[in-house]
Amino acid sequence: MLHHIPALLSPELLKTLAEMGHGDEIVVGDANFPAHALGQRVHRMDGISATEAAKAILHLLPLDSFVEANAHVMQVVGDATASPPIFAEFQALVDAADNPAPIARLERFAFYERARKAFAVVQTGEFRLYGNLILTKGVIGAAP
Amino acid sequence: MLHHIPALLSPELLKTLAEMGHGDEIVVGDANFPAHALGQRVHRMDGISATEAAKAILHLLPLDSFVEANAHVMQVVGDATASPPIFAEFQALVDAADNPAPIARLERFAFYERARKAFAVVQTGEFRLYGNLILTKGVIGAAP
Amino acid sequence: MLHHIPALLSPELLKTLAEMGHGDEIVVGDANFPAHALGQRVHRMDGISATEAAKAILHLLPLDSFVEANAHVMQVVGDATASPPIFAEFQALVDAADNPAPIARLERFAFYERARKAFAVVQTGEFRLYGNLILTKGVIGAAP
Amino acid sequence: MLHHIPALLSPELLKTLAEMGHGDEIVVGDANFPAHALGQRVHRMDGISATEAAKAILHLLPLDSFVEANAHVMQVVGDATASPPIFAEFQALVDAADNPAPIARLERFAFYERARKAFAVVQTGEFRLYGNLILTKGVIGAAP
Amino acid sequence: MLHHIPALLSPELLKTLAEMGHGDEIVVGDANFPAHALGQRVHRMDGISATEAAKAILHLLPLDSFVEANAHVMQVVGDATASPPIFAEFQALVDAADNPAPIARLERFAFYERARKAFAVVQTGEFRLYGNLILTKGVIGAAP
Amino acid sequence: MLHHIPALLSPELLKTLAEMGHGDEIVVGDANFPAHALGQRVHRMDGISATEAAKAILHLLPLDSFVEANAHVMQVVGDATASPPIFAEFQALVDAADNPAPIARLERFAFYERARKAFAVVQTGEFRLYGNLILTKGVIGAAP
Amino acid sequence: MLHHIPALLSPELLKTLAEMGHGDEIVVGDANFPAHALGQRVHRMDGISATEAAKAILHLLPLDSFVEANAHVMQVVGDATASPPIFAEFQALVDAADNPAPIARLERFAFYERARKAFAVVQTGEFRLYGNLILTKGVIGAAP
Amino acid sequence: MLHHIPALLSPELLKTLAEMGHGDEIVVGDANFPAHALGQRVHRMDGISATEAAKAILHLLPLDSFVEANAHVMQVVGDATASPPIFAEFQALVDAADNPAPIARLERFAFYERARKAFAVVQTGEFRLYGNLILTKGVIGAAP
């Protein structure tokens, strides 16, 4: 345990978040997400919900201010405009972060393709449908 | 996710539990336990309490019936007879398992020494004091 | 040995099954299948038949409900409509699983190509001809 | 699959048997044997009985003719003269091998200590009690 | 040393032969063959002739019965119909194996390309010209 | 860069600090400290002073409240009571931390011996004499 | 610490600089640069500015005299002619080196692409905007 | 040190030369050659001239007799017909070898491309310009 760092974040995930630079992306995947097949670096957060995980990550991670959308969810298959309740929870977390912006949506396989290129994938224990989120790291302009 | 397997257990921890044999031990350590310094194999369960972790493990792991005590806690420093509330929770989990027996106590450094020889250490996010438990694996007498 | 887990599954194979996510595939190959040449991850089950292996795997693995066919066999070379007896045994195992569906057939080299992309290949000791099966993992909608 | 080689033996186990020299030992452990904690090299034979495993190994492995006992079982705890039925099956396998000799017995922890020094440990799926056997490799006096 | 296994085969080569499946190929290269540049897995047999090596391998390896040619030599450069004496020796070894067939010929660089895709390359100490052979593994239809 | 985390700490060092548990120790060594010869895990902070490094570490690391001294410096060789100015700077940093206590002193080779057992060693670019400090990690009693 | 070598350079970075040959490039990235995502070899210099890092590197590294530009900065996004103050500092360092030449500019993603092919990336703690520099190594014509 | 083997050749380089087969190539690069960026296997010979290195290598390595040119130098940039003195020294070494032939020339970047495909690159301490040489290995027709 360390001061100032959310207890949910493992030492390895902490290292990954610190290694990420401007524009690098991290995926928060739900319990059924194919993280090991897609991810370049995989971190397990079994038993933790996607929203808890995202909240802990956003406590440390700046969101990108250079792009239109710095967060993406996976579009509901067969209903591109549907909004499962977890979308609103994700948006609330992003709204409380440093560069709030509307979360964009990606078709299922486009989401997978982006996950494949992401810096890391976090596999949570989220059981709600469409509990997946991609976050794009921003910059910090002065030394903490 | 798999049928019949508690969602809290990571793939790596599942492999460790399956590799353990008769008499091998696993430590459930609290959030401040020096798992990486002591453990031969370390599994992280950040954000999960020691009792949730122990419950998930005991769903799969048979307890040893060849020894007097198949579970040990760390004795309170300076008060060997004290019983923090989590001791009773641990005992209830053991009582619900296949070979219930009274949990024994080990002095702090004897506990550390035993952890060093254990098959594995699980680092949980448990914040309650003395949230540490050692479990000894038993045998299964017929093919599942 | 662990409670609730089929004794045929090695610790490494257990880890692989747990790491697989929605849409990932696992191949059960017969004794002559070129598993080491094709497989990204190879698990040996020497001495175990393909049907025993498939049964143990399906005890834990949910089948995909998002696709038309969640299981595939290798089509008999030169006789695409032939049905060796083991095909019926495979179908019976799938019928007893959570998302039963008719098993589809793949031409020999298409089967190999799919095996190359699969998450893992299990090499069994199956001596019957065409004792090969590909299973597609599905989702689990609530925490076990 | 190869001609002349028992189908139960995995490629890795075959390599281990071939690497062993005069006096090196291999342990056939039952389903609850702590193979991963004790063994320098561990081979899994989940789902295979200890007698099937021993028979396949003895098809290739010469037994040592320089020592009084070239095979050892684990003595029943608390009853050093008891002979579980599997002891006779092991003896029959040794009797059918090239240097038959009476199997000797080792007290449980002496057996563990010897397993720790052995060249390799094979973890079988044997569920019968005391299904453990140590074999000592002998010499072959002419090129096959 | 093991019963039933040719003494020329190293433990590692034994493992490779056992890992190969239907259709996988192994190259027996002569003393000047660029094995380390081309081979995915390389086994050294310094001091052993290509015919001795091939004979030992064919004692264990079934040849493929699904293809027209299950063995290939390298065509003499500049004289595609020439037959160095070692070709007849190779043919005699194949004729004595389980699925005898006429050995086919490959132009030098086609031979190299096929070696690059082969499962393994064995570098022998063969000094005769064109002492190179590719063998294709077949199936075994019943448990040894 | 991350919010709330001192910019001086590398991702690897962050991971190390998070992996440390109660009672584990970290050494801050000066530019001439034999870190690679003594340290189990070595982190470089070339160009950073020992006091800057210690300050950044203490921003995250709780000091141990279970021991008399949770920080140690290396005693001046030949003058056990001497106090180079950097000792006072180290003391000021400890005084500003969560469990302030007087820093204890260790003879040079006792310091080396303790460094050898420490969880990690940080090699700074500190040029001042006796710019070495050992910190003992404490516990955090509630989830951040 | 060594004579003649800037104290800022870690042993690993020293090795990298020495391994580089004619035409190889090294990137000095600022605190937000995605070094771990792009770099083939990454060196951390947390807490050190890009100009301090570049100065230490140029103390050892010869600049290329065979190319028009042996140093490149990242062009300001949206204003290709803008010159942040750090550009002049970089130019002054290059001017003081052995083969001074005007620093060229690369569009942001062209800069990333070049970083991906570079021999190494140094991640500094530089907080000023556009604190990124690519240096091309030259030749040394006589033994030091 | 060994009998019959030039003292300049390291154990690793000796292994590389022995692993090379017919048609494989080795590059002798000068002190500024980008060996680590281009080479599949890199051997350092710091402090040794390219001609000393080539002489030691040619003492063991047969040159190819199947190709027109079994040695190549890098053409002088901007003057394809120029012949720096070291070219004549290289030619004298080749003339004294087993299959002497005129050394051919490659344009600088064609030389780099060929080095990238070579079996190995030797980085010498040669300071003379254009002190680079590629050698193609030939065959040995009888056992030494």
Add this chain to the structure above:
Amino acid sequence: MLHHIPALLSPELLKTLAEMGHGDEIVVGDANFPAHALGQRVHRMDGISATEAAKAILHLLPLDSFVEANAHVMQVVGDATASPPIFAEFQALVDAADNPAPIARLERFAFYERARKAFAVVQTGEFRLYGNLILTKGVIGAAP
């Protein structure tokens, strides 16, 4: 293949012989020698006799002139003065080497203990009894 180097020696063995220094020892073991259990580095020479192997090694390896015995055989068990014919063959090889001396004898387990400390063990295919030899490397006084 290389000029001047016996064809029996693999690239890896060549490297080992070159890495050995004054006083380092290499064991030539027979087909039943427990090389993998005892040896720090093991080289296979399956199919090659111990005398062929020793001859090839002694072509390159200088014998030690600083010790009374620079070669040792394993004493016949139960008959310390017996001299199997292979002893005379070994002696003839040593007599033909640079520092000939009478070969000394070691009791079986003393021989094993020395093999455990040796630099390397070569496992040959020697089938004759007591075909084991330890050679001690000497010095070479001038550059080859």
Add this chain to the structure above:
Amino acid sequence: MLHHIPALLSPELLKTLAEMGHGDEIVVGDANFPAHALGQRVHRMDGISATEAAKAILHLLPLDSFVEANAHVMQVVGDATASPPIFAEFQALVDAADNPAPIARLERFAFYERARKAFAVVQTGEFRLYGNLILTKGVIGAAP
């Protein structure tokens, strides 16, 4: 090649010298020194004399001023007072360094024992007898 750094030093050796701290030792061994058997880290300098190697190393490495002797040679076997000419050359190199002191002598096996504990061993191509030297690193008191 780099400015200010002797061309004889390889990138790996440079890294080793930079990693060494106060009191760490490096051995310069002659061509017959058993470097690979004794050394924790071994660097090859084939073809370079011990005095050239020592001179290049001492250009960068400060000698220890805290000990009576910061350099040791190996005493002539059988004549502890003999002084081979290379001893004087070593002394001259030390005299020209920053903390000159008389070189001490160690009996052969004491020298070996110290080499075993040293940070690294450099194997040179030195053919003169007793061309071995151990150097002890000192401190640098101000940033270069």
